[in-house]
Amino acid sequence: MRTLFSLLLLLASLQLASALDAIQLVTAARKQVGVTVSYDPAYTTLKYPGGDVPEDRGVCTDVVIRAMRKGLSMDLQELVHEDMLSHFSAYPKNWDLKKPDKNIDHRRVPNLQTWFRRKGYELPKPAEHPDVSLFKPGDIVTCMVAGKLPHIMIVSDQKTADGRPLIIHNIGSGTVEEDRLFDFPLTGHYRLK
Structure with missing residues (x-):
């Protein structure tokens, strides 16, 4: 009986830690609204680790990179680069690179999808008309525009009046929080555990 209670307590504490991480991720993403005010895909030489383009600009991946770095102390620049150094063949070849590039690899959606999948964060691929209850605050979702x-x-903790989660992203005019989760065909769904 005591072992079962200990196990239940452990599971409850893990769920609480996961929920707190999700809120920290959402909060860190939301803090970019009004700060990152432009969309700028220019290649930039970055310091390593912890490199970033100027905070007033960036692309969709920069929202996720900054939120994970500030909210969860996870540096995707370093994490993706280190994984690509060891497993380069597992990553997409869309850019004809012969080796990893620590300045840009983490800023490419297909590379992040690969990294999330390799680390066990991938959830089942969303259906064409997914149930909104499948999306939790802090989930990371990919799509094709x-x-x-x-x-x-990033899925927000805020919802529309009819219960659809808002998302936080940069799709062209800086970081915003808005109702666009289902505007484009979804290609991936990830949850940091």
């Missing part, structure tokens, strides 16, 4: 542009966003 205009049929060819990979995009990434």
